[in-house]
Amino acid sequence: MSDLLERLRGRGWRLTAQRRVVAEVLNGDHVHYTADEVHAKAADRLPEISRATVYNTLGELVSLGEIIEVSTDGRAKRYDPNAHHAHQHLVCARCGTIRDVHPSGDPLADLPAEQRFGFEVSAVEVTYRGICPNCASA
Amino acid sequence: MSDLLERLRGRGWRLTAQRRVVAEVLNGDHVHYTADEVHAKAADRLPEISRATVYNTLGELVSLGEIIEVSTDGRAKRYDPNAHHAHQHLVCARCGTIRDVHPSGDPLADLPAEQRFGFEVSAVEVTYRGICPNCASA
DNA sequence: TTCTTGACTTAGACATTATCCAATGTAGGA
DNA sequence: TCCTACATTGGATAATGTCTAAGTCAAGAA
Structure with a gap:
């Protein structure tokens, strides 16, 4: 996952505690959290992180192609970090x-x-x- | 489309003006309206139709397999009346x-x-x- | 035809998910 | 260390969908 953070820094990302925590939460295979779940898990480590920041960060990661947005049920979108392997x-x-x-x-x-x-x-x-x-x- | 109304009546559906209008709005090929669009078009003919009724009717049509629910963008679901041809x-x-x-x-x-x-x-x-x-x- | 009844409809409150905004904070270069 | 542009915050707002209680009506029964 530090790979990811390095890649992001290389693209001119400012590395903040909030972004680091969001990226860490999304680490792993078969992870498909909703934005709210990401926020809850991020808040375990960084209690004051706001929902807006989580949404912003997820949106940026999607734009950068690092994660994929999946809406399988018409309810909340889910975020899939496994963007570099077609599946x-x-x-x-x-x-x-x-x-x-x-x-x-x-x-x-x-x-x-x-x-x-x-x-x-x-x-x-x-x-x-x-x-x-x-x-x-x- | 009267086919559809007949089929529904055969299944014990009570045929109301509201349901008739919703079914008519969904008539045609390459129709992919959101629930709100269906409501707006239905209200052109039957101004007092309520959103709840449109949602109820769409949900029933989906359960009966007469239309398909499509969520292509994570925003509003769309309804596709072309349910009898795989596509x-x-x-x-x-x-x-x-x-x-x-x-x-x-x-x-x-x-x-x-x-x-x-x-x-x-x-x-x-x-x-x-x-x-x-x-x-x- | 008229009656009856349970299914249907309504309006609006409420829930969930997501976005916007102005004020404040801060990472990283100079 | 200081600056400043970028990031974060929390609260308001938007978009979509669901629920409920009360009133209405389609269609079968008499």
Whole structure:
């Protein structure tokens, strides 16, 4: 994660305690927190951090391509730090749990030119939906 | 669209003026309105219709599988009446325009069993993102 | 036709998520 | 160390969606 902080400093980021804490919270695989969860976890370490700062920092990290914004349920957006490895999401329709998955094939290649209607297509998101083992057995 | 109203009546739906108007607003191809847009258009014909009723009716239509809920931007959900033909979405990252598209291949088949982590996978959504011709030339 | 009843609708309060803004604080270069 | 542009704060505000209590009405029954 200090990698990330170094990269950010290289891009002219001013390194503040708040930004450091937000970046630390997002460290790890299979992390998909909402902005509010990030704020709560950040506040454990830095109690006076404000929600606005968390939103600002998340927005900047998204712009810089360091994290990905995921809205799987039409409720709060979630933030996925695993931005440097192409992957898709598998979401439990009941409890909202998200798993990163790696389908075979390239979905972008599945959209033929005549189905692009003149768009410059640059990205594709695939969201699989189902019931997770936990919820299925409950 | 009277097809739809007949189907709904067959399912025990009480047919009210409000529900009729909402169903009419959603008639057509490539329609992707937000709940608020549906409410505004419905209110053109039936000025006293309330937002709660629009939300209720949209929710029921989704449960019945007559329309699909799409959240492409983390803001308002949009409602797609084209529920009986499998299709995916192509979204302009700048202006938010949505087009229905039909990729080749079956994305569900691209998720191997060992990538399903015990989930019962029942659906997949694919969202292509890019810049539409309009925004590209602006 | 008229009656009855439970499903439907309404207005507005409330909840959740996100953004804006003016005042204040501070990281990092000079 | 000092400056200053950039960052942070908290509170107001916006956008979207949900809930509730009271009134209304569609459609079957008589």
